[in-house]
Amino acid sequence: MALIHCPECGKEVSDLAAACIHCGYPLRAADLPVRYALILEDPGPDPGKTAALLHKHLTLTQEEAQALTEKTPAVVVQGLAFRQIWDLNDALRRVCTCKAVRDKSVWTPEAIQEAAAVDLTQERSRTWAGRIASPMTFWKTVGAILTALLIWSVASFLLSALFF
16 A cells, blocks of 8 residues: 555545545546556566566566666556456566566656565555455355255255165
């Protein structure tokens, strides 16, 4: 979690907040998912291997990937969902130094330097906790009821066979 300045009142507020706690200004739409960007800080001891991984996992040509490894720190990709940033970070963390950050619409060199890394393990538990707490869909409910009826029928048949 990082602190940002509210565009309306200028006071500090969490970047996770949907609205400013001081003035109520909406900071992001509540129903929009959080998006992430990946910043390459250091290509590591073998920039060619880093470029090859970027080429493999993203829609970059080998030349574009090589150019990114030469001008670090650089925003490699933007607009990723949580699962995408998790997988990409996992693939790259062994060969280079990169950080996952909350996505912005405009990245200046200063913003790249100052961007706070997101702790993906903490973010994972928050993201998955929301998924667990979500209500079941109609068809999942029907499936659960039918499964329970099937188990009940099999248990009744077995018990009646044992005692009668």
